[in-house]
Amino acid sequence: MTITSEPLTTQGAAPRDLAALGLRESATFDRATIADIQRAAATGVYDIRGWGAKRQLPHFDDLLFLGASVSRYPLEGYREKCDTDVVLGDRHATRPLHLQTPVTIAGMSFGALSANAKEALGRGASEVGTSTTTGDGGMTPEERGQSKHLVYQYLPSRYGMNPDDLRKADAIEIVLGQGAKPGGGGMLLGQKITERVAGMRTLPVGIDQRSASRHPDWTGPDDLEIKIGASRPYYDTALAVKSGADVVVVDGMQGGTAATQQVFIENVGIPTLAAIPQAVQALQELGVHRKVQLIVSGGIRTGADVAKAMALGADAVAIGTAALIALGDNDPRYAAEYSALGSAAGFYDDFQDGRDPAGITTQDTELASRLDPVAAGRRLANYLRVLTMEAQTIARACGKSHLHNLEPEDLVALTIEASAMARVPLAGTSWIPGAR
Ligand SMILES: Cc1cc2nc3c(=O)[nH]c(=O)nc-3n(C[C@H](O)[C@H](O)[C@H](O)COP(=O)(O)O)c2cc1C
Numbered sequence: 292m293t294i295t296s297e298p299l300t301t302q303g304a305a306p307r308d309l310a311a312l313g314l315r316e317s318a319t320f321d322r323a324t325i326a327d328i329q330r331a332a333a334t335g336v337y338d339i340r341g342w343g344a345k346r347q348l349p350h351f352d353d354l355l356f357l358g359a360s361v362s363r364y365p366l367e368g369y370r371e372k373c374d375t376d377v378v379l380g381d382r383h384a385t386r387p388l389h390l391q392t393p394v395t396i397a398g399m400s401f402g403a404l405s406a407n408a409k410e411a412l413g414r415g416a417s418e419v420g421t422s423t424t425t426g427d428g429g430m431t432p433e434e435r436g437q438s439k440h441l442v443y444q445y446l447p448s449r450y451g452m453n454p455d456d457l458r459k460a461d462a463i464e465i466v467l468g469q470g471a472k473p474g475g476g477g478m479l480l481g482q483k484i485t486e487r488v489a490g491m492r493t494l495p496v497g498i499d500q501r502s503a504s505r506h507p508d509w510t511g512p513d514d515l516e517i518k519i520g521a522s523r524p525y526y527d528t529a530l531a532v533k534s535g536a537d538v539v540v541v542d543g544m545q546g547g548t549a550a551t552q553q554v555f556i557e558n559v560g561i562p563t564l565a566a567i568p569q570a571v572q573a574l575q576e577l578g579v580h581r582k583v584q585l586i587v588s589g590g591i592r593t594g595a596d597v598a599k600a601m602a603l604g605a606d607a608v609a610i611g612t613a614a615l616i617a618l619g620d621n622d623p624r625y626a627a628e629y630s631a632l633g634s635a636a637g638f639y640d641d642f643q644d645g646r647d648p649a650g651i652t653t654q655d656t657e658l659a660s661r662l663d664p665v666a667a668g669r670r671l672a673n674y675l676r677v678l679t680m681e682a683q684t685i686a687r688a689c690g691k692s693h694l695h696n697l698e699p700e701d702l703v704a705l706t707i708e709a710s711a712m713a714r715v716p717l718a719g720t721s722w723i724p725g726a727r
Pocket of ligand 1: 397612
């Protein structure tokens with residue numbers, strides 16, 4: 292969102308100074324809400340933005356690990372192994388993907404992202420032996436060329452759908468929904484539809500594009516990796532399994548997007564934390580947990596998040612927003628330019644505008660050329676290594692010789708909400724609200 296007008300009484304003042312003046316911010320009409328109303332009143336159109344949900348939601352931060360002590364035995368960091376690899380697709384696939392880390396790169400489209408950004412994602416992922424994924428907009432030669440394991444998305448929009456590219460893929464992901472907008476279609480505004488982007492999607496140049504909300508080739512469970520936006524993950528996962536999927540991707544409501552209506556991002560779907568146990572329950576009841584792999588995405592930032600998702604039953608995770616930040620998105624060195632766009636480093640979410648100073652969410656040739664795909668790919672690889680090592684260090688502390696051995700029994704919750712959603716006990720008790 293771009294700030295179009297300054298809040299009347301708060302210009303430039305830090306919240307502490309305002310409190311000292313005796314001013315009290317309304318919890319219901321906080322400054323972001325006031326700015327939203329002012330923006331809507333001034334423009335008459337709803338807000339479209341990138342990024343994921345920004346509201347406070349029950350999340351992985353609300354869980355803690357119970358490290359080993361006397362009743363459990365931790366592993367020695369230097370002497371005892373803790374493996375991190377994962378095989379995706381060992382149910383039906385003739386060539387399953389064997390990844391060295393369970394942290395994969397989520398599907399993000401060429402069009403939303405620059406060709407350099409897509410190339411950098413491929414470089415970073417390949418350096419650490421993980422996969423990257425195409426998106427609405429098809430497969431670019433830069434991305435295919437630099438990606439050791441490339442997952443090809445087959446989307447509701449069918450944009451960029453090309454049988455030759457399907458054959459070049461290492462796996463296929465049928466997208467039925469996205470966490471940021473379950474039930475809703477994506478957008479790519481005209482300013483990002485350059486000749487190259489238009490050519491790949493068979494669309495006119497410069498005209499706003501709205502993707503389909505539902506997959507035209509999906510009328511029931513007849514079809515394969517399947518990605519769903521988390522709203523009813525128990526039933527959706529069961530249907531995905533019945534359809535023969537090797538892998539199910541569940542994307543929680545914190546999941547990032549390139550451009551979606553804000554009202555959708557903040558109000559539709561369920562938090563990632565609540566989605567995982569439901570998906571795991573469906574897999575367990577069908578007897579395929581750990582046979583059909585579960586990839587979880589939506590708000591994964593740290594190795595602790597990775598370890599928590601896996602302890603709850605995921606086989607791997609996917610990251611979008613965090614990968615973009617690692618490439619250089621929202622970098623403070625562009626602070627002046629973010630400010631000129633009415634935003635700030637750390638707040639910039641106007642991915643739809645195509646004016647990203649970091650050269651990532653843009654099709655502008657000058658801006659895109661600012662991103663060096665080799666250096667950005669290296670930053671992403673560093674970040675992926677850190678996530679993996681952080682998850683590994685937690686697993687060792689819980690006495691686990693593989694990340695997959697983490698289990699709900701290793702976790703407790705800090706809040707009643709998180710306890711009920713994640714189905715792990717409230718810290719210091721044996722109570723799980725709602726458990727029978
Ligand atoms: C810039 C951007 C573009 C995206 N494009 C697509 C897409 O083309 N297809 C898709 O299924 N998901 C897309 N997504 C969603 C991601 O695949 C993923 O579900 C989400 O980013 C995960 O949440 P996280 O960003 O919190 O890691 C996009 C996300 C971002 C940030």
